[in-house]
Amino acid sequence: MALPPPLSAKDEKSFAYETIKDRLPLIVTRIVDFLARHRTNFAKQYGEVTENECKSCISAMDKLRYEIARDKPILLLNDNHTDDIHIWNEYLQKEMDQGKVISWFQSNWLLVECYMYRKIAEAFNLTAHLQHVDPFIEMKQHTFYSSVQAIDVVLAQLNIDIEQTTDPVNNKSTIEQQFYNYMEISLWGNQCDLSLSGGANRSQEHDPFHQITELKTHILINHETSLFNYLYDQQAYLLNFDVCIDFVLDNAGFELLTDLCFADFLISKRLCSRITLHLKCFPWFVSDATKTDFDWLLEQLSNSSSNSVWQIASKRWQQHIQNGQWIIQTHRFFTLPYDYSYMQQISSELYCTMSQSKLIIFKGDLNYRKLVGDLRWPLNERFETALRGFQPTSFVVLRTCKADVQVDIDLKVGQEITKIDPRWMVNGKWAVIQAFFKKQTEKDI
Ligand SMILES: O=P(O)(O)OC[C@H]1O[C@](O)(CO)[C@@H](O)[C@@H]1O
Ligand SMILES: [Mn+2]
Numbered sequence: 384m385a386l387p388p389p390l391s392a393k394d395e396k397s398f399a400y401e402t403i404k405d406r407l408p409l410i411v412t413r414i415v416d417f418l419a420r421h422r423t424n425f426a427k428q429y430g431e432v433t434e435n436e437c438k439s440c441i442s443a444m445d446k447l448r449y450e451i452a453r454d455k456p457i458l459l460l461n462d463n464h465t466d467d468i469h470i471w472n473e474y475l476q477k478e479m480d481q482g483k484v485i486s487w488f489q490s491n492w493l494l495v496e497c498y499m500y501r502k503i504a505e506a507f508n509l510t511a512h513l514q515h516v517d518p519f520i521e522m523k524q525h526t527f528y529s530s531v532q533a534i535d536v537v538l539a540q541l542n543i544d545i546e547q548t549t550d551p552v553n554n555k556s557t558i559e560q561q562f563y564n565y566m567e568i569s570l571w572g573n574q575c576d577l578s579l580s581g582g583a584n585r586s587q588e589h590d591p592f593h594q595i596t597e598l599k600t601h602i603l604i605n606h607e608t609s610l611f612n613y614l615y616d617q618q619a620y621l622l623n624f625d626v627c628i629d630f631v632l633d634n635a636g637f638e639l640l641t642d643l644c645f646a647d648f649l650i651s652k653r654l655c656s657r658i659t660l661h662l663k664c665f666p667w668f669v670s671d672a673t674k675t676d677f678d679w680l681l682e683q684l685s686n687s688s689s690n691s692v693w694q695i696a697s698k699r700w701q702q703h704i705q706n707g708q709w710i711i712q713t714h715r716f717f718t719l720p721y722d723y724s725y726m727q728q729i730s731s732e733l734y735c736t737m738s739q740s741k742l743i744i745f746k747g748d749l750n751y752r753k754l755v756g757d758l759r760w761p762l763n764e765r766f767e768t769a770l771r772g773f774q775p776t777s778f779v780v781l782r783t784c785k786a787d788v789q790v791d792i793d794l795k796v797g798q799e800i801t802k803i804d805p806r807w808m809v810n811g812k813w814a815v816i817q818a819f820f821k822k823q824t825e826k827d828i
Pocket of ligand 2: 633634668670671747749
């Protein structure tokens with residue numbers, strides 16, 4: 384089957400064009416600003432040489448901004464000591480060997496956008512003292528603190544819902560309703576990503592429980608009922624089965640908090656017995672959560688001596704980690720330019736362990752783009768076709784729509800939504816809870 388062409392800034396009417404023309408340069412500018420503001424601090428902390436390292440990062444950022452604006456060719460990476468460089472360079476080299484010039488406005492959007500974040504990492508990797516500096520750290524921490532009221536509301540209710548010793552068999556409908564609440568709060572938490580706003584604050588100021596009721600009609604595909612039954616029916620709550628979920632997390636701050644609430648709910652109500660939480664290895668798409676962001680969030684909760692609600696939740700979460708029910712993982716596959724149809728070939732061990740899970744939960748827009756290959760599928764294409772063979776196990780994507788690719792929507796429905804909101808595909812106000820259920824083969828049974 385001939386595949387549709389990839390999304391690309393070649394098309395000047397596309398969201399890719401807007402992103403590369405306006406948003407990516409803005410993100411790079413904010414890094415320059417960050418470095419300029421912290422130069423003296425870094426020098427105090429790590430010694431005088433860091434002044435020069437800051438300067439070299441700033442000039443790398445200036446160069447990057449210039450190259451994006453001028454649509455310059457993309458070159459191989461240079462930070463030779465990193466463990467992903469050979470995979471990146473092999474990918475780029477293969478494209479070059481086919482005679483293709485890879486450039487910002489002419490090539491695949493997914494590739495060049497991922498490359499920008501890898502190129503930023505390269506600049507920091509090439510220094511001796513700034514390798515572990517995260518240029519997006521302030522923006523991420525700010526979204527957390529500007530959402531404290533919403534955090535209070537969610538954690539207070541979560542503590543109540545979890546402490547209530549509901550017998551799962553006789554209270555199926557209570558647990559079911561709570562499942563939808565935490566899943567939808569986690570879904571709309573995805574509105575808080577910072578790459579869409581070019582790094583400008585996207586805090587959560589409303590009561591999330593009210594918000595999910597209001598936003599219900601904005602979920603264009605909603606498989607939550609099938610998902611609940613799928614997890615509930617396997618009876619992890621009755622028997623001591625080992626039922627695993629892989630949770631591919633997205634953004635730090637408020638979104639991460641909502642994801643952990645959902646993960647806590649799934650474990651505490653025994654809808655599964657183990658969750659692997661996948662974080663990013665290095666700063667990615669501005670707001671994606673790294674292990675440092677995860678640790679920082681837990682620390683904020685546990686250090687809040689005045690807030691018992693935060694402390695109770697954080698104690699429970701620390702326990703999930705200590706007793707192995709939450710496993711924290713960073714895998715380099717998630718920061719490569721490959722879409723998910725390549726996972727089996729590029730990172731077979733990751734594909735293999737994920738295949739053993741009952742369910743994978745993918746958070747966010749970028750994960751959706753990677754699942755469907757970031758191709759210009761017709762709106763009514765089947766999800767399974769768009770996945771092009773990626774079927775490790777059953778999975779769901781919780782995504783607010785922020786890129787002009789979407790499948791499994793009836794064309795008429797698409798026209799109706801366009802009338803209501805012409806930018807529905809990209810403004811983050813619409814969402815999908817889109818599941819793929821793997822058919823069981825004889826081998827699986
Ligand atoms: O954090 P998320 O939900 O993956 O969103 C990141 C999104 O940012 C954008 O790249 C915009 O730059 C989206 O198109 C992209 O998929
Ligand atoms: Mn993200």
